[in-house]
Amino acid sequence: MMTKATEQVYGNYYNGAWYMPQQDAAQKSINPAHRNEVVGWLPQATSDDLEEAVQSAVNAKQAWRKLAGVERGNYLFKVANILEARLDEVAETMTREMGKTFPEAKGETSRGIAILRYYAGEGMRKVGDVIPASDAEALMFTTRTPLGVVGVISPWNFPVAIPIWKIAPALIYGNTIVWKPATETGVTAAKIMECFHDAMLPAGVLNMVIGSGATIGQGIAEHRQIDGVSFTGSNNVGKQVGQAALARGAKYQLEMGGKNPIIIANDADIDLAVEATISGGLKSTGQKCTATSKVIVEKGIYDEFKQKLVEKVEQLKVGDGMDATTWLGPCANENQHKTVLHYIEQGKKEGATLLVGGVVPTDESLQDGFFVQPTIFEHVTLDMKIAKEEIFGPFLALIRVASFDEAIQAANDSEFGLSASIYTQNISRMLSFIHDMEAGMVRVNAETAGVELQAPFGGMKQSSSHSREQGQAAIEFYTAIKTVYIKG
Numbered sequence: 195m196m197t198k199a200t201e202q203v204y205g206n207y208y209n210g211a212w213y214m215p216q217q218d219a220a221q222k223s224i225n226p227a228h229r230n231e232v233v234g235w236l237p238q239a240t241s242d243d244l245e246e247a248v249q250s251a252v253n254a255k256q257a258w259r260k261l262a263g264v265e266r267g268n269y270l271f272k273v274a275n276i277l278e279a280r281l282d283e284v285a286e287t288m289t290r291e292m293g294k295t296f297p298e299a300k301g302e303t304s305r306g307i308a309i310l311r312y313y314a315g316e317g318m319r320k321v322g323d324v325i326p327a328s329d330a331e332a333l334m335f336t337t338r339t340p341l342g343v344v345g346v347i348s349p350w351n352f353p354v355a356i357p358i359w360k361i362a363p364a365l366i367y368g369n370t371i372v373w374k375p376a377t378e379t380g381v382t383a384a385k386i387m388e389c390f391h392d393a394m395l396p397a398g399v400l401n402m403v404i405g406s407g408a409t410i411g412q413g414i415a416e417h418r419q420i421d422g423v424s425f426t427g428s429n430n431v432g433k434q435v436g437q438a439a440l441a442r443g444a445k446y447q448l449e450m451g452g453k454n455p456i457i458i459a460n461d462a463d464i465d466l467a468v469e470a471t472i473s474g475g476l477k478s479t480g481q482k483c484t485a486t487s488k489v490i491v492e493k494g495i496y497d498e499f500k501q502k503l504v505e506k507v508e509q510l511k512v513g514d515g516m517d518a519t520t521w522l523g524p525c526a527n528e529n530q531h532k533t534v535l536h537y538i539e540q541g542k543k544e545g546a547t548l549l550v551g552g553v554v555p556t557d558e559s560l561q562d563g564f565f566v567q568p569t570i571f572e573h574v575t576l577d578m579k580i581a582k583e584e585i586f587g588p589f590l591a592l593i594r595v596a597s598f599d600e601a602i603q604a605a606n607d608s609e610f611g612l613s614a615s616i617y618t619q620n621i622s623r624m625l626s627f628i629h630d631m632e633a634g635m636v637r638v639n640a641e642t643a644g645v646e647l648q649a650p651f652g653g654m655k656q657s658s659s660h661s662r663e664q665g666q667a668a669i670e671f672y673t674a675i676k677t678v679y680i681k682g
């Protein structure tokens with residue numbers, strides 16, 4: 195086994211303290227750009243650790259819920275300030291641990307800080323309504339009550355923003371938390387946890403357990419003292435989590451996959467549409483649930499659009515995300531790399547035409563990373579797997595259509611419904627798209643990815659449990675409404 199520098203070892207966190215793994219029990223978290231580089235050593239938590247974390251959250255919940263919202267908000271403001279002071283360090287860890295470029299990692303960390311401040315402010319905003327009672331002498335109103343202990347299961351693709359957009363609202367509305375980050379980005383998670391610790395959040399309010407999905411994730415979903423579970427990740431696991439929570443009557447919220455279309459109508463501004471397709475489809479190496487995947491282009495503009503897209507994509511530089519000249523980092527892990535390569539073979543087998551990429555880069559310096567050239571297929575038809583399944587990689591499927599109506603049909607021909615966008619300058623097409631598109635987020639002349647923290651976020655169809663996260667929508671999951679009737 196490799197020697198571990200003590201500063202590189204991270205523990206579980208509960209009861210307001212760190213619990214470090216035994217020397218020989220730690221697992222390594224590696225850099226996907228250089229698989230032999232260890233970013234840190236992480237615990238492999240057991241069900242005993244989970245139990246400790248849950249009891250810690252249970253013990254902390256009365257005192258936390260009894261604080262005024264403004265006091266809870268003050269903690270979130272402190273965490274935001276601490277994270278801001280560590281922005282570059284956290285972003286660098288994120289780049290080294292999951293591969294997205296440093297500017298993207300900085301952008302995401304800044305987003306995390308803004309989310310903390312947004313929800314800190316929520317501690318001073320209204321939580322209910324006064325409703326006229328039928329008895330004139332009575333007062334009737336609604337208020338909100340926290341769920342109690344919330345389980346947060348987060349993925350590796352946004353290792354700062356996603357946990358924070360679950361943790362911050364859960365805390366401000368008075369819940370305590372057991373958080374299971376993805377092990378692939380456990381070091382980044384531990385650094386976020388340190389910010390909460392340094393803000394002197396009371397012991398037990400936020401607990402973090404790093405371990406396998408099967409033991410810790412499933413353990414959270416099944417634990418009878420966890421009152422609600424918020425999950426982001428794959429569809430298969432999400433459904434398992436939802437079923438386990440439902441079986442014991444707990445609340446759950448699932449954000450899962452996407453197969454997001456962009457429609458390029460005949461009257462689109464081609465240059466802007468090309469830019470949005472590249473940014474929406476290939477930033478973060480395509481590993482966003484909102485990533486553009488199906489590129490549906492009307493025939494009148496198809497050839498010109500394709501030519502410009504191909505020219506630009508051929509110039510994108512693949513490399514280590516810490517290198518300032520890199521546009522596109524590696525896939526985040528070996529599994530993801532294999533998945534993307536599998537879909538490239540699948541595309542060829544299904545009879546689509548490979549236009550760009552489809553291979554791992556040949557540069558010497560990239561041989562020990564999970565790199566793949568950004569890939570475009572054309573002549574893709576809706577029955578092909580590459581047009582149906584979430585790939586989560588730098589992979590665009592061009593679908594040529596004969597009319598605007600066919601474009602909308604092709605965009606809706608999916609089991610997913612997270613995000614969709616259109617490039618057109620025609621108002622009636624914009625309106626048809628807004629009305630007819632089956633997606634939780636519809637975006638006109640803007641890319642499919644890049645959500646705003648103050649607006650509801652979530653999908654239709656198989657993309658979510660039909661709930662919404664972020665903005666004011668978060669209160670619906672993290673609280674229950676209590677209707678109060680008072681007669682003097």
Ligand SMILES: NC(=O)C1=CN([C@@H]2O[C@H](COP(=O)(O)OP(=O)(O)OC[C@H]3O[C@@H](n4cnc5c(N)ncnc54)[C@H](O)[C@@H]3O)[C@@H](O)[C@H]2O)C=CC1
Nearest residue numbers: 348349375376407408411412427428431450451483584586
């Ligand atoms: N919607 C999104 O933002 C994301 C979607 N994905 C999709 O999922 C695919 C596979 O990625 P994975 O990392 O394997 O996703 P995953 O669904 O296995 O992982 C997400 C989280 O769930 C946890 N988990 C795993 N098994 C669990 C279980 N049985 N019970 C409870 N929690 C469990 C993981 O440890 C992680 O924290 C990707 O290729 C992509 O298509 C992955 C990550 C994020």
Ligand SMILES: O=C(O)CCC(=O)C(=O)O
Nearest residue numbers: 481482483484643644645
């Ligand atoms: O598009 C974004 O900024 C957020 C995407 C996201 O939430 C995800 O990939 O899980």
